[in-house]
């Protein structure tokens with residue numbers, strides 16, 4: 100890299116601020132090769148955004164294996180084996196510049212640069228999918244994307260075409276329930292589960308096989324936003340998740356997940372406990388097949404250049420290494436075509452695998468030649484096999500090369516699904532009935548909100564009929580909210596065995612690394628207390644941010660504290676808890692009142708020490724409200740209670756009182 104500014108040909112430039120003109124007043128000369136080159140390159144800076152999952156954020160990291168006998172894939176089989184990874188998270192529906200916190204499915208795509216070649220696990224934060232056959236993918240996406248006449252609404256499902264489609268195409272029901280639950284609005288990427296969705300086949304060195312479903316379990320626990328918070332964040336900080344990911348990594352609070360698999364017999368039936376394993380709208384409850392942990396993923400490095408890495412990374416479900424295979428799931432089969440195909444347009448030709456972010460970290464010799472944007476200078480004259488001029492090199496590896504497990508395929512050519520794919524409602528009921536009451540209330544609110552945004556009455560009624568199939572009580576709540584009646588005579592799913600693992604409400608405090616705690620303070624506040632509390636939180640990997648009356652410093656004399664936020668820049672959505680420091684002025688201004696009330700309404704920890712409590716009361720926060728913390732000082736007892744409150748994520752006991760306001 101030159102120390103001097105140059106043209107793309109390496110010629111040094113004396114000036115890049117003025118174009119070449121005939122005289123000071125004009126006209127500009129064609130001769131100005133620097134002007135022409137600079138503008139031409141700029142004109143072509145954008146590439147097509149991804150047709151889905153356009154909005155994303157990514158990070159580099161490492162995967163360390165726990166070791167397993169299930170597969171011969173070295174990056175999983177060998178205990179302690181370290182593999183570099185690049186992970187991209189995304190929303191599905193929105194454009195590249197859309198907000199992070201919209202209600203949507205999140206992509207969770209992992210590229211393992213293994214020493215046996217690149218392996219991509221292109222998953223989501225929801226374990227099931229809208230469609231059973233990839234041929235329906237354009238339909239669900241066309242229905243979910245903005246209306247084609249006015250290109251609105253952006254990045255959301257709360258509109259007629261989405262609900263028109265899913266109410267007719269009822270195999271989407273299970274996925275829609277996950278979207279309408281808290282899973283559709285994650286707190287951060289760090290607190291999302293990930294799923295491979297499809298059933299995969301693992302093969303060990305002896306050729307034994309198992310069917311598996313991949314899971315990513317976040318070490319920080321599974322947590323979400325509340326709906327009002329998500330909506331505010333979409334305007335106040337559209338980069339909420341992207342910022343959180345980058346900030347956490349910068350702060351050394353590295354996001355971590357454990358990779359695991361549910362292991363299912365490969366006995367030729369392709370079913371388990373009556374569940375069709377080729378149907379991607381079905382999950383296997385963890386109570387029936389526990390998740391066996393295979394290794395740990397740590398994201399520890401932010402990308403240096405968004406375009407070169409996060410934008411140009413290309414995932415492909417067909418990037419597999421020996422020992423990991425796909426199954427006949429018709430959704431997966433279509434994906435195997437789509438990913439490579441889409442990159443040809445998006446990245447401008449077949450050589451995108453040479454881009455630094457996509458290049459395998461092991462030696463490659465594919466005999467592919469030429470094409471747009473070729474950046475290799477290949478040697479020799481024999482990019483073909485067999486050849487006699489180069490001893491028939493490169494070699495083929497008959498022992499360790501990628502092979503598929505031999506499997507018999509027979510059947511009549513035709514279109515259609517197995518009969519087992521016809522049950523569209525049982526697992527939606529399983530999911531809904533496994534949630535806690537507060538989570539169920541969120542689902543009801545979400546359906547009511549989204550259908551309330553639809554204009555066509557028939558669409559709302561049709562979806563109410565779908566809900567009545569799944570759970571009549573839920574259908575009634577939503578119908579009441581919409582001011583409609585539940586259609587009669589609809590057979591509902593009977594009893595199901597709930598799967599508690601599907602709920603994300605925790606009763607035992609989890610880790611709080613990466614959480615943010617806002618402390619309202621002014622010049623008279625107890626700054627020593629703030630410092631004590633910061634130390635205690637830092638030990639847990641959480642960050643304390645001082646919210647002052649203005650920018651700069653607060654404090655008197657020699658004791659000063661830098662404010663990280665001011666009354667102007669602070670908004671509750673950024674914080675997992677909001678406190679008032681002792682000594683802080685007693686009459687809260689309107690912004691402080693809003694800040695505290697929002698935090699309270701969103702069921703976050705709020706509290707104060709010393710006479711800071713008067714600010715809370717002044718803001719209308721009930722002193723004896725659940726999760727309202729009080730301390731004489733910011734001592735150990737106070738920080739211990741705060742950490743426990745944060746570890747439970749939300750104070751759901753408050754939900755009944757505040758829920759109505761949060762819709």
Ligand code: HDD
Pocket residue numbers: 149150151152155187188189205206207208221222223227228232233234236295296297379412413414430433434437438439441442
């Ligand atoms: Fe897909 C991108 C996940 C079904 C076609 N998909 C994409 C990404 C994720 C997923 C995470 C973003 C990757 C990135 O960050 O670059 N997709 C899924 C999951 C599915 C799924 C979990 C179902 C289980 N996808 C699916 C089907 C098709 C596609 C059925 C087409 C038949 N997906 C694509 C695509 C994208 C894509 C058009 C757009 C950008 C890209 O591939 O690279 O090929």
